[in-house]
Amino acid sequence: MKEDFYDILGVSKGASDAEIKKAYRKKAIEYHPDKNPGDKTAEEKFKKAAEAYEILSDPDKKARYDQYGHQAFEGGGFGGGGMNMDDIFSQFGDIFGGGFGGFGGFGGGGRQRRTKGSNLRIRVKLTLEEIATGVEKKIKVKRKIQAPGTTYKTCGTCNGTGQVTRITNTILGRMQTATTCSTCGGAGQSIDHQPAGADAQGLKVTEETVSIKIPAGVEEGMQLKVTGKGNEAPGNGIAGDLLVAIEEQDHPLLQREGNNLHYDLYISFSEAALGASREIDTVTGKVRIKIEEGVQSGKILRLRGKGIPSINGYGKGDLLVHVNVWTPKTLSKEQREFFEKMAKDDHFMPNPDSGEKSFFEKVKDMFS
Numbered sequence: 532m533k534e535d536f537y538d539i540l541g542v543s544k545g546a547s548d549a550e551i552k553k554a555y556r557k558k559a560i561e562y563h564p565d566k567n568p569g570d571k572t573a574e575e576k577f578k579k580a581a582e583a584y585e586i587l588s589d590p591d592k593k594a595r596y597d598q599y600g601h602q603a604f605e606g607g608g609f610g611g612g613g614m615n616m617d618d619i620f621s622q623f624g625d626i627f628g629g630g631f632g633g634f635g636g637f638g639g640g641g642r643q644r645r646t647k648g649s650n651l652r653i654r655v656k657l658t659l660e661e662i663a664t665g666v667e668k669k670i671k672v673k674r675k676i677q678a679p680g681t682t683y684k685t686c687g688t689c690n691g692t693g694q695v696t697r698i699t700n701t702i703l704g705r706m707q708t709a710t711t712c713s714t715c716g717g718a719g720q721s722i723d724h725q726p727a728g729a730d731a732q733g734l735k736v737t738e739e740t741v742s743i744k745i746p747a748g749v750e751e752g753m754q755l756k757v758t759g760k761g762n763e764a765p766g767n768g769i770a771g772d773l774l775v776a777i778e779e780q781d782h783p784l785l786q787r788e789g790n791n792l793h794y795d796l797y798i799s800f801s802e803a804a805l806g807a808s809r810e811i812d813t814v815t816g817k818v819r820i821k822i823e824e825g826v827q828s829g830k831i832l833r834l835r836g837k838g839i840p841s842i843n844g845y846g847k848g849d850l851l852v853h854v855n856v857w858t859p860k861t862l863s864k865e866q867r868e869f870f871e872k873m874a875k876d877d878h879f880m881p882n883p884d885s886g887e888k889s890f891f892e893k894v895k896d897m898f899s
């Protein structure tokens with residue numbers, strides 16, 4: 532059982548962004564590897580706090596976590612989980628403010644700050660069928676990579692630390708302040724050889740085909756993360772991520788509502804009276820359904836498990852087939868005579884029994 536992210540940070544579920552940030556900062560400082568050299572438990576706690584903060588500091592991820600719990604981030608290439616120390620420092624380094632990072636760098640052993648390349652964002656349009664089964668998409672992405680032949684050298688201004696330390700004498704005594712090195716932008720390295728076609732950081736744009744595994748059950752507006760497939764960073768920096776926003780294509784026959792699907796089935800007067808067998812489209816192929824004789828317009832047939840699988844891997848939605856009886860708009864002379872003859876017939880008189888729920892009762896049932 533995975534520990535609750537709110538518990539890890541020691542905040543309540545209703546905590547504000549500022550409270551979450553403050554709580555994370557406290558934990559991060561408490562368990563910072565510089566303060567706990569060689570302490571594996573502290574390192575574990577440090578990582579856990581960062582993982583919790585990664586989710587709870589992002590409004591989208593937080594909303595998903597609040598709704599689905601840890602399952603929202605398992606499998607299928609979602610972010611969260613498995614963060615390494617470099618990720619933590621590159622993403623949340625700024626949370627430590629000036630107090631950390633400036634003196635000897637992170638990690639105790641003179642670790643350099645590594646810059647991170649920028650993230651790339653793309654949108655992927657999916658059909659309901661693809662969403663129902665999950666799909667692997669190969670997408671062409673234009674991303675910056677280090678141009679072949681580029682070499683970097685240690686920055687002379689900061690000697691590779693990425694930080695410039697200044698000592699000033701103040702009324703309170705000697706103060707040491709650290710700022711990001713302006714020569715290398717904090718990377719600790721500067722470009723040594725810039726081949727033709729590369730920019731000032733030694734990067735160039737290339738087109739690359741990236742394979743993206745999309746799990747079943749995603750929906751419009753969700754975002755997947757492909758770690759390391761954003762822009763590369765110069766020198767020994769780490770690549771940014773590729774963020775994939777999900778778009779859902781409209782289906783000609785099926786309408787999605789959560790994980791349930793709705794289908795409007797039109798049947799004739801005769802089919803309603805005599806019963807029928809009809810083939811209908813589902814997201815996983817056609818199925819044949821039987822319509823009982825005497826079916827009423829507005830009846831909803833529920834095909835269990837024929838909807839969209841839940842993103843968290845538990846269960847599937849249903850396919851709800853709405854029966855609509857088609858009333859003929861024009862009649863032949865013969866048909867007109869027939870219906871006129873039937874107008875007073877007992878069998879044609881509406882006589883709803885307790886089994887025939889009204890439209891409003893059915894709607895009530897669906898949401899109860």
Ligand SMILES: [Zn+2]
Binds near residue numbers: 687688693714717718
């Ligand atoms: Zn520098």
